[in-house]
Amino acid sequence: MRPSLLLLFSAAIHLGCGSAPFSGTGERAATSAASAPVAKGSGVSAGTLTAGIWDDSLNFDRFTAFRDAQSSPLVDFTAAEQQAAAGASRTATTALDIAVVIDTTGSMSDEIKWLKAEVAALSADVATTHPGAQQRWALVHYRDDGDQYVVRHDDFTANLSDYRSSLSPLAAGGGGDFPEAPERALAQAAQLSWSSAPSTAKLVFWIADAPPHDDDVAPFSAAVRALRDRGVHVYPVASSGIDERTEYAMRASAQLTMGRYLFLTDDSGVGAAHKEPSIPCYVVTKLNHAVERVIASELAGTRVEVDPAKVIRTAGNPEQGRCALGNGAVAHLF
Numbered sequence: 001m002r003p004s005l006l007l008l009f010s011a012a013i014h015l016g017c018g019s020a021p022f023s024g025t026g027e028r029a030a031t032s033a034a035s036a037p038v039a040k041g042s043g044v045s046a047g048t049l050t051a052g053i054w055d056d057s058l059n060f061d062r063f064t065a066f067r068d069a070q071s072s073p074l075v076d077f078t079a080a081e082q083q084a085a086a087g088a089s090r091t092a093t094t095a096l097d098i099a100v101v102i103d104t105t106g107s108m109s110d111e112i113k114w115l116k117a118e119v120a121a122l123s124a125d126v127a128t129t130h131p132g133a134q135q136r137w138a139l140v141h142y143r144d145d146g147d148q149y150v151v152r153h154d155d156f157t158a159n160l161s162d163y164r165s166s167l168s169p170l171a172a173g174g175g176g177d178f179p180e181a182p183e184r185a186l187a188q189a190a191q192l193s194w195s196s197a198p199s200t201a202k203l204v205f206w207i208a209d210a211p212p213h214d215d216d217v218a219p220f221s222a223a224v225r226a227l228r229d230r231g232v233h234v235y236p237v238a239s240s241g242i243d244e245r246t247e248y249a250m251r252a253s254a255q256l257t258m259g260r261y262l263f264l265t266d267d268s269g270v271g272a273a274h275k276e277p278s279i280p281c282y283v284v285t286k287l288n289h290a291v292e293r294v295i296a297s298e299l300a301g302t303r304v305e306v307d308p309a310k311v312i313r314t315a316g317n318p319e320q321g322r323c324a325l326g327n328g329a330v331a332h333l334f
Contacts, residue, residue, distance in 0.1 A: 044114055045117055046117045046118050046122075046288060047121070049268050050265045050266075050268040051237070051287040051290045052263055052284050052285075052315075053260050053262050053334045054277060054279050054282060055260045055334040056251050057088075057255055058334065067082070067248065070248050073248055073249070074249040075220065076217055077252055085255055090258070090302065092299065092302075093198075093199050093298060094132070094134075095135070095199055096126065096134070096135040096136070097136050097156060097202045098295075099156075099204045100139050100140070100204075100207065101141075101207065102142070102208075103210065103239075104170055105147070105180050106173055107175055107209055108209060109172035111240070111264075112170070114268075114271075115207065116167055118287055120167055121288065123163060125292060129296070130299060135160075136158050137156065138155055138156040138157070139153060139163070140152070141153070142188075143175060143181065144179070147174030150184055151181070151188050153189075154166045156194075179211050180212070181213075181216075182220065183212045186204070186226075187219070187226065190227045190230060194230050201298035202230065203294075205235050205262075205291070206235070206237065208237070208242075209242055210246060228256055233257050233258045234253045234257040235254060235262055236251070236253060237264065237287075238250055238262070238277075239271070240264065242275050243275070244278065260294060262290055263275070279331070280316045280325055281315055281323035283313075285310045289307070305321070316331070318333050321333050
């Protein structure tokens with residue numbers, strides 16, 4: 001995978017990443033600096049990447065149709081588990097435990113500088129926007145078997161300077177084939193020193209562009225269940241290069257844990273092409289605004305509306321938080 005997702009949560013979360021293209025052998029080649037699109041302007045800064053958000057529990061009928069269309073899903077969650085998650089209630093919180101789980105394989109290299117900037121800025125933004133909310137941050141980064149390392153981590157700290165320092169050495173490398181080892185990274189995330197206080201919102205931002213290996217369906221599913229059982233909400237951030245199976249694995253992980261699905265878009269001009277999500281409508285904002293809305297919604301215990309002034313574009317003609325579909329059905333925006 002690519003080594004670019006770290007930047008995302010350091011600067012102010014404006015993802016706009018891209019992943020490497022597929023080669024004829026089924027592997028992804030690293031995107032070269034010469035061929036990868038980049039944002040206009042000199043230098044790398046937070047507030048560049050762009051993203052949308054989708055909530056599958058708000059649109060559970062559409063989610064089940066997407067699930068039922070998967071011929072070989074990468075998760076083994078049951079329909080009963082998913083139904084229970086769709087009906088779960090939310091409550092307001094006053095503190096934050098946030099873990100960033102980042103794929104740092106070679107295919108992430110086209111976006112890592114921007115992602116690191118975004119991630120570093122985000123912690124500062126949260127402190128400014130929610131000064132009364134205690135926040136702790138943790139970092140898990142991973143590659144795959146045969147690479148320099150598979151999983152490394154830094155446990156929670158309330159010292160934002162220390163957290164940002166842990167981001168700076170992250171770089172992309174290794175990988176080679178499409179799948180990586182997110183199941184081990186998410187399992188490590190479940191073992192972090194999460195707060196047991198019900199007043200603390202617990203979030204994982206899983207930034208990646210590739211799925212687990214086909215042989216790892218059971219451990220991947222177990223890792224997501226372990227996070228759910230600790231009250232952790234998983235927010236995948238889909239980068240460039242994902243396929244439909246990866247999208248479903250990410251969306252199913254978010255839905256089971258009461259998280260939401262975030263996806264980078266091409267609007268920033270950073271990275272390779274991003275997959276159009278299999279959803280009927282959405283709004284695009286800067287990534288940092290998307291993540292800030294997610295965090296504000298976790299603290300409030302209810303959906304925080306998007307600021308119309310921050311909408312870059314819309315897809316599917318949404319209106320007043322909904323979009324009318326051709327068959328008379330309605331989809332609900334986050």
